[in-house]
Amino acid sequence: MAPNTERHQISFPRLEYPILREVMPKSAHNWLKGKRMQDGAEDLWRIHDNLYDLTDFVTAHPGGTYWISVTKGTDITEAFETHHLKGVAETLLPNYYIRKATKPRSHPFTFKEDGFYKTLKLKVMAQLPNIPKDLRKKSDFVSDSLLLALIILSPMSCWGWTQSFLLGASLTILNGLVLSSIITCAHNYFHRSDSWRMYLFNLGGMSYSDWRISHAMSHHLHTNTAQDVELSMIEPFLQFLPYKDKPIWAQMGAFYYPFVYGASFLVLFVTELVLCATNHEGKSLSWKNLIPFTIPTWMYLMGGLPLHWTIAIWLLTMIPASLFFVIYGLTAGHHSHRNFFEGDVPRDENIDWGLHQLDTIVERIDYAGNHFKSITRFGDHALHHLFPTLDHAELNALYPTLFEHCEKFESQLKTNTFYEALISASKQLIRKRPNNFRDKKF
Ligand code: HEM
Known part of the structure; x- marks a missing residue:
């Protein structure tokens, strides 16, 4: 396939351009609505070329009804x-x-029995019984300790402002870092069956259930393609897809992205409230919308400041929380200029899903294998993408299997450091020329 860098170019001829990709609001639910229109699932559930009626299985599903x-x-x-x-x-x-x-399947990914992903999955399944069950408690401990830190730090940051600007600002930034870490930890839990820790994700104003769609189902499964709603949602401010007519201001994203990153939580918080209040695509207000308000309420009860100051400090806390969350998210692996993005030439037009994952990830080597960094900063990202229902504490044990498997399939897990990832993401915002994965021409 000759590379075509028009705005709506898709790399895989089989993939239909998502018709609602540019439709506002760019929400998880609109993405699903578009899929319903294009996937040929005929109001049932489609797996490969078969249709299933899972209506009676919804409540019996061990992973939860959602x-x-x-x-x-x-x-x-x-x-x-x-x-x-x-x-x-x-x-x-x-x-x-x-x-x-x-209708033929419109997604380009294959899961052949002798392909990269299915054979790796079999090896991992064989290895799982040897991974100690109580490893998951390490993640529970980190998550719960961070929650305790948030409970202590939130009112303390209010007190800090009564002492001095420096103390108040420092405690607020620290509290923001803790809040972003808790939310990232909660991401470890919402990928699996329902548990109370997944609700912690909503502390920043976003919705774990929407992220199960936009992150777990769109971004994880269709990474860096036109179906990756995490890319379309941040457009036009940050345009990571390469295309010929990318405007110069969008290429200069590195100069303004800290502002976009810092504002993300508050924008998503307001958007979530509006979408629920207006019953967007079946969403509605529920007790889960109250979760973000627990922090300012606690700050008000224990912090000793008037309501308006408490709210101001809470909103201020959301800025560093958002900044850390997005920075760690966007350096986790997918936004490097060395990766495959929609518009590039793929190594194959019908590609093994696992190999596609390797083409869309550059692992942060300075975070890999460190459990605390992994769970609080989206580390061990390649393995997490390949096996999203595993706990982050379990992933480290799988590296030897992954490396051996990559060698067998003459593939490779690309790596860089956190700082290289930051620079590489800026280069990707600039990039207009397509990478050619088929001929390995970058
Ligand atoms: C949208 C499609 C589906 C998603 C996203 C999904 C997701 C999940 C999740 C997150 C878990 C919990 C894993 C864990 O916490 O370790 C799970 C478990 C499970 N699901 Fe599904 N599931 C889907 C479709 C299905 C279907 C169609 C079936 C069978 C008809 C099924 C059968 C099971 C079973 C038996 C388990 C428990 C055993 C296991 O983890 O393999 N699921 N699923």
């Missing part, structure tokens, strides 16, 4: 293949088979 109920009418092939490591889900599937789909 995943299945929300994906009705879409192609869930990638989600199904990557979220189950026990071999049970595959045995249940035939019970729900209805018929063959009439």
